Amino acid sequence: MSNVEAKPVRAKDLLGAIVANHYQSAWDAKNAGEKVGWCASNFPQEIFETMDIKVVYPENQAAAIAAKGGGERMCNTAENNGYSNDICAYARISLAYMDVKDAPELNMPQPDFVLCCNNICNCMIKWYENIAKELDIPMILIDVPYNNDYEAEEDRIAYLKGQFDYAIKQLEEITGKKWDEKRFEEVMEISQRTGRAWLEATGMSKYEPSPFNGFDVFNHMAVAVCARGKKESAEAFELLIEEFKQNIAEGKSTFRGEEKFRILFEGIACWPHLRHTFTELKEAGVNVVGTVYADAFGYIYGNTNELMQAYCSTPNAISFERAVDMRLKAIRETNCDGALIHINRSCKQWSGIMYEMEREIREKTGIPTAIFDGDQADPRNFSEAQYDTRVQGLVEVMTANKEAK
Amino acid sequence: MSISTILNKFDIKHADIIKKYQEEGKKIIGCSPIHLPVELVYAAGMAPMGIWGSYGEIARAKEYFPAFYCSIVQRIMEMVLDGTLDVLSGIMVSTQCDSLKALGQNIKRVYKEKNIPYIHVAMAQHRKIEPGVDFNEIQYRKVKAQLEEISGNEITDEKIEEAIKLYNKSKVLMQEFVELAAKHPDVITPSWRSIVLVNANYMDRAEYTEYLEELNAALREKEVVPWKGVKIVTTGIITNSHSLNEIFEENDMAIVEDEVAQESRQFRTLVDENTGNPIRALAKYLGDIEGCSLMYDPDKLRADMIIDKVKKSGADGVVYVQAKFCDPEEFDYPIFKKALEKEGIKLVMIETDQQMTNFEQARTSLQTFAEML
Numbered sequence: 001m002s003n004v005e006a007k008p009v010r011a012k013d014l015l016g017a018i019v020a021n022h023y024q025s026a027w028d029a030k031n032a033g034e035k036v037g038w039c040a041s042n043f044p045q046e047i048f049e050t051m052d053i054k055v056v057y058p059e060n061q062a063a064a065i066a067a068k069g070g071g072e073r074m075c076n077t078a079e080n081n082g083y084s085n086d087i088c089a090y091a092r093i094s095l096a097y098m099d100v101k102d103a104p105e106l107n108m109p110q111p112d113f114v115l116c117c118n119n120i121c122n123c124m125i126k127w128y129e130n131i132a133k134e135l136d137i138p139m140i141l142i143d144v145p146y147n148n149d150y151e152a153e154e155d156r157i158a159y160l161k162g163q164f165d166y167a168i169k170q171l172e173e174i175t176g177k178k179w180d181e182k183r184f185e186e187v188m189e190i191s192q193r194t195g196r197a198w199l200e201a202t203g204m205s206k207y208e209p210s211p212f213n214g215f216d217v218f219n220h221m222a223v224a225v226c227a228r229g230k231k232e233s234a235e236a237f238e239l240l241i242e243e244f245k246q247n248i249a250e251g252k253s254t255f256r257g258e259e260k261f262r263i264l265f266e267g268i269a270c271w272p273h274l275r276h277t278f279t280e281l282k283e284a285g286v287n288v289v290g291t292v293y294a295d296a297f298g299y300i301y302g303n304t305n306e307l308m309q310a311y312c313s314t315p316n317a318i319s320f321e322r323a324v325d326m327r328l329k330a331i332r333e334t335n336c337d338g339a340l341i342h343i344n345r346s347c348k349q350w351s352g353i354m355y356e357m358e359r360e361i362r363e364k365t366g367i368p369t370a371i372f373d374g375d376q377a378d379p380r381n382f383s384e385a386q387y388d389t390r391v392q393g394l395v396e397v398m399t400a401n402k403e404a405k
Numbered sequence: 406m407s408i409s410t411i412l413n414k415f416d417i418k419h420a421d422i423i424k425k426y427q428e429e430g431k432k433i434i435g436c437s438p439i440h441l442p443v444e445l446v447y448a449a450g451m452a453p454m455g456i457w458g459s460y461g462e463i464a465r466a467k468e469y470f471p472a473f474y475c476s477i478v479q480r481i482m483e484m485v486l487d488g489t490l491d492v493l494s495g496i497m498v499s500t501q502c503d504s505l506k507a508l509g510q511n512i513k514r515v516y517k518e519k520n521i522p523y524i525h526v527a528m529a530q531h532r533k534i535e536p537g538v539d540f541n542e543i544q545y546r547k548v549k550a551q552l553e554e555i556s557g558n559e560i561t562d563e564k565i566e567e568a569i570k571l572y573n574k575s576k577v578l579m580q581e582f583v584e585l586a587a588k589h590p591d592v593i594t595p596s597w598r599s600i601v602l603v604n605a606n607y608m609d610r611a612e613y614t615e616y617l618e619e620l621n622a623a624l625r626e627k628e629v630v631p632w633k634g635v636k637i638v639t640t641g642i643i644t645n646s647h648s649l650n651e652i653f654e655e656n657d658m659a660i661v662e663d664e665v666a667q668e669s670r671q672f673r674t675l676v677d678e679n680t681g682n683p684i685r686a687l688a689k690y691l692g693d694i695e696g697c698s699l700m701y702d703p704d705k706l707r708a709d710m711i712i713d714k715v716k717k718s719g720a721d722g723v724v725y726v727q728a729k730f731c732d733p734e735e736f737d738y739p740i741f742k743k744a745l746e747k748e749g750i751k752l753v754m755i756e757t758d759q760q761m762t763n764f765e766q767a768r769t770s771l772q773t774f775a776e777m778l
């Protein structure tokens with residue numbers, strides 16, 4: 001027997017394995033002749049998880065392709081097929097993948113149906129309609145109408161429930177698999193556990209210094225998107241909490257260097273320029289401690305009604321007032337010194353309220369803000385020079401504010 | 406009465422229409438694109454006024470929207486900020502595309518300061534299934550309550566039914582006008598066709614219906630003059646730019662059918678009458694609409710509908726008028742193009758926006774297209 005101790009399992013490795021396994025199990029299902037779907041990131045995963053139906057996530061794939069340098073190639077393919085370069089780059093990459101069916105950065109099975117939910121944007125509907133039409137496959141939609149009220153009231157919940165019933169019927173017909181109420185209860189339970197662990201882990205950035213590098217959230221998010229209903233995900237996030245607790249106890253962090261400033265990063269990551277956007281901040285001692293993404297995938301509910309409400313509460317489905325409160329909460333809880341706002345060329349809905357949001361953040365919190373132009377997946381819509389200048393400007397004001405204290 | 410005299414009745418400046426409403430003591434409710442329940446506004450004794458932007462510069466709206474935003478949305482915001490729309494007693498904004506969602510929220514912020522009510526019209530995209538119709542009916546009841554508060558008038562079912570019948574009557578006349586315009590492009594030029602159809606969004610509907618009855622009657626009587634130019638079908642969100650219509654005319658292009666949001670998409674479907682529940686009928690209407698880029702349609706019927714229009718009207722080709730930065734239309738285009746190519750139908754796409762002053766690119770494309778046809 002060897003007396004060398006086994007290397008402790010790290011949350012990072014578990015999370016990586018969950019994503020790898022997620023894609024592998026979809027391939028296995030496809031190869032075994034099962035029907036496999038393409039699914040929108042905020043579609044109520046409780047539905048297909050309950051029915052043991054395998055899906056993969058085009059948004060996740062597009063982010064991975066973009067992060068690995070394939071964004072421009074895929075966008076070009078879509079544009080050659082007639083898609084305007086104005087269209088969301090995730091959609092362009094996905095529509096290109098549907099056509100060429102190969103991307104060395106990350107391959108996934110072709111769909112037998114699509115599961116769409118527009119609680120992040122209506123662009124999703126157009127994108128999935130096109131996939132359904134081009135591949136002649138069924139489309140399942142859970143429509144979440146944009147809500148001007150603060151809470152989702154009974155009318156929305158009733159509408160969602162009606163659509164759940166309709167979607168389940170469609171899926172039963174497509175896959176031959178059956179709905180199981182008992183299994184649904186179990187899935188809700190596991191998803192809750194994952195959601196709570198995810199929120200607790202990402203919420204630990206409130207400690208000073210934060211026990212983790214904020215850009216880690218962008219990476220861990222893949223599991224929060226793809227595998228919220230899996231026990232392994234809950235366990236991995238719970239391990240992440242333990243690691244963060246240990247970091248706090250030991251005064252350590254995965255953010256290397258001194259955490260001089262703490263900021264809210266508003267918007268989706270610029271995947272093609274992740275390294276540059278991170279490095280520029282890191283060198284100035286800026287750590288990202290606040291994101292709205294953390295809350296976006298932390299679905300918390302105690303019963304079916306609350307589950308419906310939770311899916312009506314994604315950042316892009318809520319009113320301006322509630323969206324502002326979400327940012328203010330993140331800024332106050334994590335004690336941010338500033339906010340860096342990404343005007344994402346790919347996301348019209350998010351970008352369309354962001355200038356007013358910036359004014360609100362400044363007025364309500366007094367912290368400095370900076371805006372930069374970028375894109376979640378098309379590398380051509382980002383300028384390093386502009387980003388650097390804006391970050392430097394933000395850092396100068398944050399420095400002056402600290403010195404004045 | 407001569408055709409040109411009747412046509413002139415439709416050629417009214419929006420400012421004059423507003424003045425007339427004000428003189429009549431009528432409150433005006435702004436209605437964003439598209440498919441809003443204008444019948445409820447009419448039933449409240451108020452004037453529904455289409456809000457489709459206007460041609461001009463974008464200055465203050467840049468404080469709300471990045472440059473890559475639809476110019477209709479930006480121009481509406483500009484008119485909200487510069488006070489042009491202060492004449493409104495309320496504004497209804499729908500949520501069918503992402504840009505409209507952001508527009509509504511930004512208007513709500515500005516109008517709060519101006520004390521003008523913002524009426525949020527949530528619409529179910531899953532509009533054909535029962536839960537979707539139920540949801541839309543509930544939203545329309547909320548809209549009705551807000552309109553009653555603004556107008557001070559009760560909106561009875563009888564009044565809604567009357568409004569539905571009036572609007573349906575005008576829609577049937579508009580459908581007939583499209584057919585008559587195709588027969589008489591020598592007098593109903595693209596510019597006149599646009600003025601007649603687009604002003605339905607602004608004029609009092611009863612008056613409009615009366616004028617259109619006169620116009621259609623006169624056109625029915627008119628002798629058909631053989632058309633030597635080309636015949637086209639237009640599609641897109643808006644095609645009412647004066648410069649664009651001039652280019653059509655310079656190239657002897659007659660519009661024999663359209664599939665334009667500001668035109669046919671609003672009158673090709675009727676609302677059910679005498680149902681006993683007219684609000685539900687309005688909600689069901691949303692589910693009856695086909696082929697609109699802003700309404701959920703997994704079958705993508707738009708291309709099939711245009712192909713049908715081309716065949717029936719004997720058109721030589723289709724002009725896809727792409728409103729710059731309008732992603733619902735941009736998503737439809739590749740599918741549309743493929744379907745038309747399969748049928749051997751000629752297609753050209755031109756991009757326009759409401760800030761555009763230079764139409765040279767569109768002019769060249771349309772000239773080449775006309776020659777090709």
